[in-house]
Every structure is written in C-alpha cells, then in structure tokens.
Amino acid sequence: MNSDTQLSSKSCHRVTNETERGSKSPSTTRIEFIFALASGALILSAWLLQHFHYYSLSVPLFLAAFVIGGYYKAKEGLIDLIDNRTLNVELLMILAAIGSALIGYWMEGAILIFIFSLSGALETYTVNKSHREISALMDLQPETATLLVNEQERTVHVSELSIGDHVLIKPGERMAADGKILRGHTLIDEAALSGEPIPVEKKINDEVFAGTVNKNGFIVISVMKKSDQSLFQKIIDLVQTAKDEKTPSQQFIETFEGTYVKVVLLLVGLMMFMPHYLLGWSWTETFYRAMVLLVVASPCALIASIMPATLSAISNGARQGILFKGGTHLEKLASLKVIALDKTGTLTNGKPEVTNLILREDMNQDYFLQMTCSIENLSNHPLAEAIVNYGKKNGVISFGEVEKMEDVIGFGLDATINGENWKVGKRSFVGEENAHLFFNEQTSQLLKEGKTLVYVTDATGIAGVLALQDTIRKETIDAIQSFKKQGIYTVMLTGDHEDTANAIQAMTDLDEYVANCLPEQKVHEIKRLNETYQMSAMVGDGINDAPALATAHVGIAMGGGTDAVIETSDVVLMKNDLTKITKAIQLSKRTNRIVKQNIAFSISVIVLLIISNFLGHVSLPLGVIGHEGSTLLVILNGLRLLRG
Structure with a gap:
C-alpha cells in the first residue's frame, strides 16, 4: 500500500500536491466541473458568433472561456511554482493557450484550456472518491475504561490508564488496554486481531488485548501497556505509516513531468531567438514557430494516454463487482508475482x-x-x-x-x-x-x-x-489454480494453528502457508514477500488484515469485510469471490497494454510535429489539429476498455 490513492500519479493535474495539502472538498470539485463545462459552453457560443462573422463579439467570450476554464489549473500551477519552485504542466498549458491567443488563434487556445480543465476536474473527483479514512478502525478502540480504585469503580478515559492499573471488563465490553487477567474466567472474541471467529478461553494470568471483546464472565485485568502502545494502536499506526509511503512509479512520474516542462520551455525560449540569428527567419516567423512548438509539444495526448484508459478500466471493473481505488493499483496488478491470502472469511466462509x-x-x-x-x-x-x-x-x-x-x-x-x-x-x-x-x-x-x-x-x-x-469457499480452489496458471505464487497467512493451516493447504493446493500469525507477524511476512517477489498483493476481510493490506503493494478487501479493511484496501471485491481477482489482473494487463500503445503513439506524434515545425511544414492550425487529434485518438483507444 502506498500514499493516498490517486488516479494517475501526479500526471497532468498535480494530484500529489492535492494529497499533500489535503483533498479538495466535494463542493470545490463540483465548482471545477461547472467551470470546465461553462468554458465549453462559452467556446461553442464564440464559435457560433465567428461562424456568423461577429468576430468582435466572439473575442470576449473566448477570453471568458480562458479565465473560467483555466482558473483552477492556473491557480494550482502558480501555487506549486511558489511553494516548490518547480515548473509544471499546468503552466505549460496555460502559456500555450495564451500564446495561441496572442497570435490570433483564440479558438485553439480556448479548446486547450477546456480539455485540460475538464480532465483535471474528473481526476480531482476520482481522487476525492478514493480518499482513505481509518475512522472505522478507530471506532473499535474503546474510549473509556472502568478503573478499580480500592475496589470502587470509576470511569476514566483510556489515555488516563497507567501500567499496573486494575480495570474491570464486563460481559460484552471491549478490552480497554493490553493487560493480564487478575481475576475471572471468560471467553474472548479476538477476531479483531487474529481474524478467527471462535472465541478464545482466557483465565488468570492470560494476556488480553485492547479492542477484543469479552464474551461471558466479569474479569479484572492489570494494565501492561499504555493506550498509545497497545497492539491495537500499533495496527492503526502501521496503516498510517504505510499510507504515507510513495511508490517508485509515483516519484518517477513527478520527476518526468518536471523535466519535460523544463525542456519544452527551454526549447521554446531558444526558438523565440535562435532561428532569427542562425537561420535568418523574420521575428514574426520566429515567434510564430515558437508558439507552434509550445502548442504541439504540450503533452495532453501523452497525459490522456493514461487517464481515459484508467477511468474506462475502473468503470469496467465496477460493473464486474471489482472496485479499484485508483489507477496506480490497477496498473500494479499486471506485475503481480505473489498473492497472500487470509484464511477466515477469504479462503473460507x-x-x-x-x-x-x-x-x-x-x-x-x-x-x-x-x-x-x-x-x-x-x-x-x-x-x-x-x-x-x-x-x-x-x-x-x-x-x-x-x-x-x-x-x-x-x-x-x-x-x-x-x-x-x-x-x-x-x-x-x-x-x-x-x-x-x-x-x-x-x-x-x-x-x-x-x-x-x-x-x-x-x-x-x-x-x-x-x-x-x-x-472452504466454493470458488477458492478455482481461484488458486487460476493464480498458479498466471505464474503467481500463493501464500496463506492465518492466525489459526498448524494442523488447520496444513489441512487448508492440502485442500486448496496453496504453495505455502504461515500459521499462528498475529497482525504484526502478517506485516513481517508481507515485507518478506515484497523483498523476494517485488510485487505483492494481500487479500483479507478483517481488521487484523489491515496492516498487512497497507504493507502489500496492492491490498485487496473482500466485500463482506469490515469497514476498516475496505477503507484501507486498494481494491475491493464487492462480492466475496476470489475469482474476481483473476478478472482484475486480466483487466490490469489489458489496461497496461493500451496505455503503452497510447504513450508510444502520442510521443511519436509529438516528435513528428516538433520536427515538422522546425522544417516549417506545420502551421498553427495544423499543429492544433495534430495535437487535439492525437489526444482524441488516444482517448478513444482508452475507451475500448469500457467493453468486456
């Protein structure tokens, strides 16, 4: 698991910065959509006025389309420039649009702004929808405890408990702290930690853990750890830590964008002067070719290579009962080498x-x-x-x-x-x-x-x-065999004992199992698999699986799981059907193939247009057509993922 889910890491729309500063509110996202659509409406109105030869009236409408459509992207670009002192695609696109307008091509510049703002609004919406919360996990941690002072009961906040305090736990209550039983005999539901549904017998001197449920008798425990050091709190900390980590692919995309923008602006700057002195071009021709370069080098087709394809794949997956929380996770599934699975509720019913x-x-x-x-x-x-x-x-x-x-x-x-x-x-x-x-x-x-x-x-x-x-779930064996056919190593991580784990392995033909796993041990095993196989997935349904899901490269939650594990995961199976993972992997491979096609095509078009511009064979209208045409083609290619 990684930092907050995003449709395409950073891409054309500064998703990373949005995550670092905090997700935009739903109202802000709606306003972005409205502004983008309003920009499109203004462009259409201006085009109609031009068609009927009202040129002077069309310019104010184009100008309004520039301001309204480009407001949020220009704001984001400037904030990033001021805060991080890095150039970005937002500024590149705004400059390209302004450059088009300066030499009289209002329509082309406005269309660039419209496409850019609309795609940005769509991506922001997706990021906000996939923003993770762990409030469901936090709700399972008790806030108060019944402290015994000279055998008198006193209700206190769990943060006030100290090591050695005596706490009364009544039937049906959750353990307020990690501790040891001093008095009483009971059954405790430890599903929040082990994932196993059968309560565990506990007697004097046995350890108990915060967040677990006392099923039967009254017990008194001696606090062994403060609330911020409990096993349950460690689960929460593990989830938060894993969420804050960035993947290498995210970092690469960020570096690529910054480098690309700098190179383009450097070339445009040289183009505005060098041809005049070296090739004898007029200043008008020099500036014109520089503006054409700014338009044709704008990477909208390159960026559109990813987003529409990803959105289409996510929509396709949703129809099949597979919820991807972002394109990053969809992309990773294609490279999956090992999959770890919880037993209870995942492999079994x-x-x-x-x-x-x-x-x-x-x-x-x-x-x-x-x-x-x-x-x-x-x-x-x-x-x-x-x-x-x-x-x-x-x-x-x-x-x-x-x-x-x-x-x-x-x-x-x-x-x-x-x-x-x-x-x-x-x-x-x-x-x-x-x-x-x-x-x-x-x-x-x-x-x-x-x-x-x-x-x-x-x-x-x-x-x-x-x-x-x-x-065993009826579809479990088919799913395991499907993983093996794709060359994916399968491992079961279970809190159950050795005999049960061995029996499950024999029935399902799993490659490996690890028994007696508590949450921290599951995290350790996932880290081991990460190092050995480079690309891992973890499948689970209980709160005890949340840290492991957060540590794996891709966390997959069963739809019947707890709210916390669903919020923590990268992919959610809306039905408890492991064969859906195979479909998700196939969809991921299809998506990656189409994205690679789009990237190769868009880069080829950009290179061709840049070379043609240097040779003087591309006019600004033709450059815009090539730029927008390639963008449209990669979008249409990506939309193929809506089928099947």
Missing part, C-alpha cells in the same frame, strides 16, 4: 459448519440431534449456532425443554432434559478416558484435518461426536 457426525452404535441420529440442538440452542457460542443449523438441516424442527443447564465457560454445557443428564463440549469436559476410547482412529483423523471436535454424552457415556470446520 468465515463460519464453522458441521462436517462429520460419529454416533454410538445404539444411538439414533434423530434423537441425538434433537437432544443436542435443544441444549445448544440456549448458547450463543459460534459452534453451538453451527450445530443447531446442522440439526435443522437434518430434520430438527422443534427443541425439547431443558430443565436445568450450566454453562461452564471454556468447556461446554451441562444440561438436564426429561430427567436425563447431557453434556456437550470439549473432550476434557465429558471425560478424557471415555473420549480416548471412543472412535479413536476416526477422531484422530478428524483432528489431523484441522477440525474442531464437540463431544456429547448421555447417562450411558459418549453418545456421539460432531466435527466442525470453517469450510
């Missing part, structure tokens, strides 16, 4: 499902599911929800009355139905010895496959075992 059911020989499946679902229906644990859904799919239409139930946090449920005792939970909860003897080979195999086992016992003993797993 993000919710556990029952995949296997093993029953005791004398146990009836319908009765087993009826009893188990009646108990699990009273729990809000993700595994319980998956078991209830499985029961409903297999004929359970009503639930029995549970006479008594105890939720043993971190272990399972102990319930009584029709006077019979049932237990649903971990192997240690129902009895290690019985569990070890029950279908040992089958359960061992299920564990090797990375599945979670839930044991169910009745008065006789273990009645059955349910195996659950976060299932």
